[in-house]
Amino acid sequence: MDLRRTMLFMPGNNPGMLQNGGVFGADAIILDLEDAVAPQEKDAARLLVAQALQTVDYGDSEKVVRINTLDTFGRQDIKAIVPCRPDALLVPKVESPEDIKEAARLVAAYEQPGQTPVKLIALLETPCGIAEAYRIARADKRVVALAFGAEDYTTSLGAKRTKEGTEIFSARTMVVNSAAAAGVQSIDTPFTDVNDQDGLIADTELAKRLGFKGKLAINPRQIDDIHKVFNPTEQDIVWAERVIKAIRKAEAEGSGVASLDGKMVDAPIVARAERILYLAQLLGLAGGGLL
Amino acid sequence: MYELKPAQAGTLESNDIMITVAPGPIGSGVVIELESIVLAQYGQAIKKTIAGVIGEHNITDIYVKAVDRGALDCTIKARTLAALGRAGVIASKELI
Numbered sequence: 048m049d050l051r052r053t054m055l056f057m058p059g060n061n062p063g064m065l066q067n068g069g070v071f072g073a074d075a076i077i078l079d080l081e082d083a084v085a086p087q088e089k090d091a092a093r094l095l096v097a098q099a100l101q102t103v104d105y106g107d108s109e110k111v112v113r114i115n116t117l118d119t120f121g122r123q124d125i126k127a128i129v130p131c132r133p134d135a136l137l138v139p140k141v142e143s144p145e146d147i148k149e150a151a152r153l154v155a156a157y158e159q160p161g162q163t164p165v166k167l168i169a170l171l172e173t174p175c176g177i178a179e180a181y182r183i184a185r186a187d188k189r190v191v192a193l194a195f196g197a198e199d200y201t202t203s204l205g206a207k208r209t210k211e212g213t214e215i216f217s218a219r220t221m222v223v224n225s226a227a228a229a230g231v232q233s234i235d236t237p238f239t240d241v242n243d244q245d246g247l248i249a250d251t252e253l254a255k256r257l258g259f260k261g262k263l264a265i266n267p268r269q270i271d272d273i274h275k276v277f278n279p280t281e282q283d284i285v286w287a288e289r290v291i292k293a294i295r296k297a298e299a300e301g302s303g304v305a306s307l308d309g310k311m312v313d314a315p316i317v318a319r320a321e322r323i324l325y326l327a328q329l330l331g332l333a334g335g336g337l338l
Numbered sequence: 339m340y341e342l343k344p345a346q347a348g349t350l351e352s353n354d355i356m357i358t359v360a361p362g363p364i365g366s367g368v369v370i371e372l373e374s375i376v377l378a379q380y381g382q383a384i385k386k387t388i389a390g391v392i393g394e395h396n397i398t399d400i401y402v403k404a405v406d407r408g409a410l411d412c413t414i415k416a417r418t419l420a421a422l423g424r425a426g427v428i429a430s431k432e433l434i
Contacts, residue, residue, distance in 0.1 A: 066413070095412075
């Protein structure tokens with residue numbers, strides 16, 4: 048399982064941002080060829096991102112490129128970018144399984160012999176995309192996550208975008224549910240007011256409660272706050288350790304079900320505890336020793 | 339061989355380089371005029387990178403004006419390729 052608590056957008060035609068993308072500590076950086084690049088600069092941005100992928104050290108951050116839609120510049124993007132070995136492509140405005148299948152077909156055509164397969168993340172930002180979320184997530188084995196883009200979505204709905212996000216609640220739950228049903232990750236829409244730290248934290252906490260595994264970010268300043276929300280707390284880790292100990296004790300006694308503080312501990316509880324401990328281990332926090 | 343049209347790529351922002359290309363007189367070869375904030379330290383290396391990209395595409399008789407704002411090698415290559423692509427001397431299929 049890859050860690051994608053934060054996926055930070057970097058404008059694809061800005062050399063200063065591209066060369067420093069690895070220093071911010073985001074789990075993934077998204078080199079953006081779509082909305083951040085003017086149409087007349089698509090060629091230059093594509094070349095710049097291709098060169099950056101081959102030469103810039105992005106440290107532990109996953110290298111993701113947001114391509115353009117396949118009916119605009121996306122095909123040229125895939126042809127140019129895939130041989131430069133990105134970890135994943137973020138495919139915008141996905142509306143049907145066919146969109147993903149076509150992207151996957153093109154990726155396969157341009158991968159080089161021996162290259163690690165390029166993953167796909169479907170960005171759902173239209174009502175059609177949300178309605179088809181599950182089938183999109185299942186469309187190809189390269190799909191590792193569904194991401195939600197609320198700005199275009201609410202425009203399509205004709206709804207006003209608000210900070211509390213009532214208008215995107217049902218779409219968020221559909222994305223999370225579809226991703227979970229398909230066995231892929233769900234990544235929440237960015238919080239667009241970079242000066243509202245409290246708003247960002249509240250929005251991220253809501254996303255976590257709904258089941259999202261990470262959040263898109265549009266400014267490096269947002270990374271630490273998002274990470275803090277998605278990181279397991281000390282209390283989480285202590286609880287998870289107790290769950291694992293309780294179930295192991297029960298298993299040793301020949302039972303598949305345990306009890307902890309008067310509550311039943313069964314397979315879903317154990318799975319949740321294991322995920323917390325896995326995250327803790329991955330992040331170098333205490334609690335990984337039981338896995 | 340394609341006909342070279344005047345073209346430009348890049349910006350004058352920090353960490354970028356603006357490359358302008360134009361056809362040179364027949365027999366003039368590759369002429370690179372460079373303005374850079376690090377001219378003394380890296381001027382020769384920057385010119386070498388630009389000349390290298392041009393050489394890979396067998397382009398002769400070209401005038402290049404480069405205004406550097408501290409671009410890395412990968413940026414210099416990308417902007418040179420973009421300018422040559424816009425100048426019509428590299429087919430799009432060869433750009434990467």
